[in-house]
Amino acid sequence: xxxxxxxxxxxxxxxxxxxxxxxxxxxxxxxxxxxxxxxxxxxxxxxxxxxxxxxxxxxxxxxxxxxxxxxxxxxxxxxxxxxxxxxxxxxxxxxxxxxxxxxxxxxxxxxxxxxxxxxxxxxxxxxxxxxxxxxxxxxxxxxxxxxxxxxxxxxxxxxxxxxxxxxxxxxxxxxxxxxxxxxxxxxxxxxxxxxxxxxxxxxxxxxxxxxxxxxxxxxxxxxxxxxxxxxxxxxxxxxxxxxxxxxxxxxxxxxxxxxxxxxxxxxxxxxxxxxxxxxxxxxxxxxxxxxxxxxxxxxxxxxxxxxxxxxxxxxxxxxxxxxxxxxxxxxxxxxxxxxxxxxxxxxxxxxxxxxxxxxxxxxxxxxxxxxxxxxxxxxxxxxxxxxxxxxxxxxxxxxxxxxxxxxxxxxxxxxxxxxxxxxxxxxxxxxxxxxxxxxxxxxx
Amino acid sequence: xxxxxxxxxxxxxxxxxxxxxxxxxxxxxxxxxxxxxxxxxxxxxxxxxxxxxxxxxxxxxxxxxxxxxxxxxxxxxxxxxxxxxxxxxxxxxxxxxxxxxxxxxxxxxxxxxxxxxxxxxxxxxxxxxxxxxxxxxxxxxxxxxxxxxxxxxxxxxxxxxxxxxxxxxxxxxxxxxxxxxxxxxxxxxxxxxxxxxxxxxxxxxxxxxxxxxxxxxxxxxxxxxxxxxxxxxxxxxxxxxxxxxxxxxxxxxxxxxxxxxxxxxxxxxxxxxxxxxxxxxxxxxxxxxxxxxxxxxxxxxxxxxxxxxxxxxxxxxxxxxxxxxxxxxxxxxxxxxxxxxxxxxxxxxxxxxxxxxxxxxxxxxxxxxxxxxxxxxxxxxxxxxxxxxxxxxxxxxxxxxxxxxxxxxxxxxxxxxxxxxxxxxxxxxxxxxxxxxxxxxxxx
Numbered sequence: 061x062x063x064x065x066x067x068x069x070x071x072x073x074x075x076x077x078x079x080x081x082x083x084x085x086x087x088x089x090x091x092x093x094x095x096x097x098x099x100x101x102x103x104x105x106x107x108x109x110x111x112x113x114x115x116x117x118x119x120x121x122x123x124x125x126x127x128x129x130x131x132x133x134x135x136x137x138x139x140x141x142x143x144x145x146x147x148x149x150x151x152x153x154x155x156x157x158x159x160x161x162x163x164x165x166x167x168x169x170x171x172x173x174x175x176x177x178x179x180x181x182x183x184x185x186x187x188x189x190x191x192x193x194x195x196x197x198x199x200x201x202x203x204x205x206x207x208x209x210x211x212x213x214x215x216x217x218x219x220x221x222x223x224x225x226x227x228x229x230x231x232x233x234x235x236x237x238x239x240x241x242x243x244x245x246x247x248x249x250x251x252x253x254x255x256x257x258x259x260x261x262x263x264x265x266x267x268x269x270x271x272x273x274x275x276x277x278x279x280x281x282x283x284x285x286x287x288x289x290x291x292x293x294x295x296x297x298x299x300x301x302x303x304x305x306x307x308x309x310x311x312x313x314x315x316x317x318x319x320x321x322x323x324x325x326x327x328x329x330x331x332x333x334x335x336x337x338x339x340x341x342x343x344x345x346x347x348x349x350x351x352x353x354x355x356x357x358x359x360x361x362x363x364x365x366x367x368x369x370x371x372x373x374x375x376x377x378x379x380x381x382x383x384x385x386x387x388x389x390x391x392x393x394x395x396x397x398x399x400x401x402x403x404x405x406x407x408x409x410x411x412x413x414x415x416x417x418x419x420x421x422x423x424x425x426x427x428x429x430x431x432x433x434x435x436x437x438x439x440x441x442x443x444x445x446x447x448x449x450x451x452x453x454x455x456x457x458x459x460x461x462x463x464x465x466x467x468x469x470x471x472x473x474x475x476x477x478x479x480x481x482x483x484x485x486x487x488x489x490x491x492x493x494x495x496x497x498x499x500x501x502x503x504x
Numbered sequence: 505x506x507x508x509x510x511x512x513x514x515x516x517x518x519x520x521x522x523x524x525x526x527x528x529x530x531x532x533x534x535x536x537x538x539x540x541x542x543x544x545x546x547x548x549x550x551x552x553x554x555x556x557x558x559x560x561x562x563x564x565x566x567x568x569x570x571x572x573x574x575x576x577x578x579x580x581x582x583x584x585x586x587x588x589x590x591x592x593x594x595x596x597x598x599x600x601x602x603x604x605x606x607x608x609x610x611x612x613x614x615x616x617x618x619x620x621x622x623x624x625x626x627x628x629x630x631x632x633x634x635x636x637x638x639x640x641x642x643x644x645x646x647x648x649x650x651x652x653x654x655x656x657x658x659x660x661x662x663x664x665x666x667x668x669x670x671x672x673x674x675x676x677x678x679x680x681x682x683x684x685x686x687x688x689x690x691x692x693x694x695x696x697x698x699x700x701x702x703x704x705x706x707x708x709x710x711x712x713x714x715x716x717x718x719x720x721x722x723x724x725x726x727x728x729x730x731x732x733x734x735x736x737x738x739x740x741x742x743x744x745x746x747x748x749x750x751x752x753x754x755x756x757x758x759x760x761x762x763x764x765x766x767x768x769x770x771x772x773x774x775x776x777x778x779x780x781x782x783x784x785x786x787x788x789x790x791x792x793x794x795x796x797x798x799x800x801x802x803x804x805x806x807x808x809x810x811x812x813x814x815x816x817x818x819x820x821x822x823x824x825x826x827x828x829x830x831x832x833x834x835x836x837x838x839x840x841x842x843x844x845x846x847x848x849x850x851x852x853x854x855x856x857x858x859x860x861x862x863x864x865x866x867x868x869x870x871x872x873x874x875x876x877x878x879x880x881x882x883x884x885x886x887x888x889x890x891x892x893x894x895x896x897x898x899x900x901x902x903x904x905x906x907x908x909x910x911x912x913x914x915x916x917x918x919x920x921x922x923x924x925x926x927x928x929x930x931x932x933x934x935x936x937x938x939x940x941x942x943x944x945x946x947x948x
Contacts, residue, residue: 061574061575061578064575066575066578066579066582066819067582068582068583068586068819068822068823068826068827069823069826069827070826070827070828071826071827071828072823072824072825072826072828072829073823073824073826075824077823078552078820078823078824081820081823082555082559082820084575085559085563085575085576085816086559086562086563088574088575089563089565089573089574089575089576090565090571090572090573090574092563092564092565092566092572093564099571099572100566100572102566102810105562105564108522110561110562110564111526113557113561114558114561115526115529115530117554117557117558117561117764118530118549118554119529119530119533119536120536120537120549120554120764120765121533121534121536121765122536122544122546122765127534127543127901128534128536128543128544128907129533129534130505130532130533130534131505131510131528131529131532131533132529132533134505134510135510138510138511138512139512142512160604160608160808160811160812161808161809161810161811161812162809162810163807163808163809163810164604164807164808167807171654181653181656181658182653182658182659183653183658183659183660184658184660184661185630185635185652185656185657185658185660185661186629186630186631186656186657186658187630187631187633187634187635187658188658189631190631191629191631201809202784202786202809203809205784206782206784206807206809208629209625209626209627209781209782209784210615210654210655210807211654211655211656212625212629212630212655212656212657213629213630213656214625214626214627214628214629214630214631214632215626215627215784216627216628216629217628217629258788259788314810320561320564321564321565321566321810321812321813322810322811322812324810337653338650338653340646340649340650340659342646343911343912343913344702344703344909344911344913344921345911347894347910347911347918349891349894349918350894350898351894351897351898351901351902363607363608363611363650363654364604364605364607364608365605365606365607365645365646365647365650366546366605366606366607366758366765366766366768367604367605367766368604368605368765368766368812369765372529375510375512376522376525376526378512379512379513379516379517379521379522379525380516380517380519380522381516382512382513382514382515382516382517383512383513383514383515384514384515384516385516447793450791450793450794450795453795454794454795457571457795458795463572465788466791467787467788467789467791468787469787469788474791474793477788
């Protein structure tokens with residue numbers, strides 16, 4: 061960032077300098093809308109969503125009261141209702157709120173779960189409680205542990221359930237873990253199932269998990285931050301079959317649906333719980349003697365006070381595309397993932413982490429430089445393979461040609477995770493990425 | 505909102521319809537940038553800040569890693585450093601993060617406070633702890649209780665300290681409450697002082713509170729969400745004298761400094777605590793073998809995973825105004841508050857809640873319609889007075905002429921809270937508001 065002075069001064073800069081600063085900020089930034097930006101689950105740049113965000117910024121208001129956000133509050137209600145219906149809660153009066161990201165949405169799910177079981181927690185705190193534990197698969201998102209730390213449950217009381225070879229929670233293992241916890245005198249209260257895991261894109265078997273939750277009277281939260289968008293596709297929504305039995309669901313439209321950051325919803329099947337759990341009735345904000353029905357004020361359902369308007373961009377995109385538009389886009393990502401899988405399968409210098417059609421748009425794989433192909437499988441080869449993905453990625457970043465994530469997982473050394481959620485991506489970009497990995501990796 | 509169809513459909517709408525929808529969204533919204541919008545602590549619309557938000561939306565990236573937000577991450581570091589220096593932590597290496605709003609920032613302060621005292625909480629949860637309690641003034645923000653509920657401390661364990669007649673915490677009462685709690689076997693760990701209370705704009709005596717915190721070894725958090733901006737004014741910063749002794753500070757640039765929503769910082773004097781408290785080391789996001797020094801990745805300091813870029817608009821405004829520009833703006837709000845106070849003082853149908861020069865830009869007052877002036881002070885008059893502010897406000901909203909907040913507080917029935925944080929406001933707007941209240945209220 062040569063010549064880009066980021067330091068702040070006592071005195072104003074000229075307008076010309078500000079424009080140079082803006083240009084530099086974009087120039088040295090990462091092009092997350094680029095068709096070959098595959099680095100995160102959120103990518104691409106939808107122009108209607110962008111227009112929505114610009115209007116939101118111009119309106120510069122706050123979601124805490126209907127009084128100052130009447131239109132956005134109604135839009136939020138309509139969007140949440142649409143999402144409940146899609147989940148399959150059409151008959152009941154459900155509840156929810158848009159939150160600053162999936163981690164906070166997951167925290168809401170667990171917060172409401174323990175409030176439902178132990179309402180005294182709000183006033184008396186956790187010391188009033190037995191040792192409560194919750195369950196999530198070993199492939200579940202780290203925000204579950206983070207939430208447990210924040211909520212005073214503790215990360216030791218998050219029990220990781222084993223997964224099958226594709227990264228899906230094994231129901232028999234869950235059952236076993238629950239019984240074991242009970243034997244130890246712990247009190248299970250919640251299971252977090254994952255619909256679209258971050259690395260492998262795996263879907264936990266929701267019906268089997270729901271059965272277990274019913275038997276043991278546990279709250280079922282589904283983290284569908286990544287996978288939720290798939291509910292909009294008639295071809296693929298069955299992968300989330302059973303989600304309608306959940307007590308709460310996290311769903312991030314800023315991921316698969318391509319809404320600009322941030323846009324995440326927590327949906328809760330039982331109406332009223334969210335408010336009961338979080339309500340503080342601040343007299344200066346939630347006056348009961350307002351001009352309008354104060355049930356429209358959503359602020360006291362939240363763990364925030366002021367809340368950014370995250371709904372308008374999603375609402376406008378939904379108007380612009382219709383549900384069918386989202387479906388077409390998502391189906392195309394699934395096609396691209398299958399295409400990518402098929403191409404890699406034919407190449408002997410690439411190895412898929414799972415040798416089976418992708419479950420979702422995630423495709424995990426290793427690249428083997430020719431040098432490594434002759435080393436037999438084992439510790440020595442793994443040590444070398446571990447270094448390949450970081451080196452290739454570093455070179456890609458230096459050259460600015462593409463961006464893709466990698467990570468180790470369990471006994472698997474660093475592998476690439478390809479993922480599709482960018483409407484700008486075409487097959488040619490997929491081919492380019494493969495060629496680029498070969499070009500940068502062949503002499504490593 | 506006649507004719508404005510907010511429902512979502514399966515099929516796309518035309519571009520023409522989307523433009524109509526956008527127009528309607530703005531038309532039926534509340535003009536928070538209007539010079540007579542006095543309803544919240546956040547108001548006005550700074551065009552440079554707006555440009556900053558538009559660029560942020562265009563960049564559409566995520567603060568969790570330096571990898572995909574290199575420029576914004578550096579800007580955040582520079583802004584935080586600037587804010588520590590202004591607080592008076594210049595000599596030490598401090599820490600902090602931008603959070604989605606002041607409530608979450610306050611939650612961070614308390615979260616880190618109890619982690620500092622009891623690091624075992626992260627793994628073992630609250631059940632491992634004695635009954636811990638914290639203190640906040642009865643005029644402190646409700647987010648402190650909210651945080652206590654979320655963190656598993658419980659709202660019963662938030663002890664409200666009495667205030668003096670101007671709404672400032674009484675240090676002797678704090679001391680008394682601490683000793684009382686200890687006698688009951690409770691364990692005090694934290695005091696939340698307020699610098700700029702929401703309703704009265706009161707500043708707790710920070711030095712006296714810091715002395716008490718030192719004596720009892722308690723974490724001192726200062727909620728300067730509203731008052732923090734005053735640190736930029738050489739004329740008024742002494743109102744926050746003692747803030748440099750705090751362990752953590754909440755400061756919302758989206759309030760007094762006029763940055764578009766949202767922009768809130770939590771600042772923590774001891775470096776490393778924030779990360780130790782929240783870190784989960786997710787392998788898929790915080791790879792140790794990255795191209796760059798991974799100390800630049802801030803994501804694992806937060807309670808979020810994805811995090812919206814809230815810093816660029818503040819950075820750009822600071823470049824555009826310089827510290828002096830913020831100072832001039834804030835000094836003008838203070839002058840307007842004094843002007844408003846003087847005008848009201850002369851009018852016998854208005855009564856100030858405090859008959860003294862305003863401490864901050866908040867000015868609280870009642871309007872007495874002629875009918876009420878003849879009822880003697882007491883229960884009957886209060887019953888009638890309670891209805892006046894809501895009626896006047898309702899009429900103002902119907903006519904769209906101005907917007908101002910009201911609330912009851914303790915034994916004080918509904919009173920208006922005037923507040924200045926809008927750069928568009930002039931003396932003429934203040935005069936207008938007074939006339940408008942008289943016009944709408946005189947026959948009530």
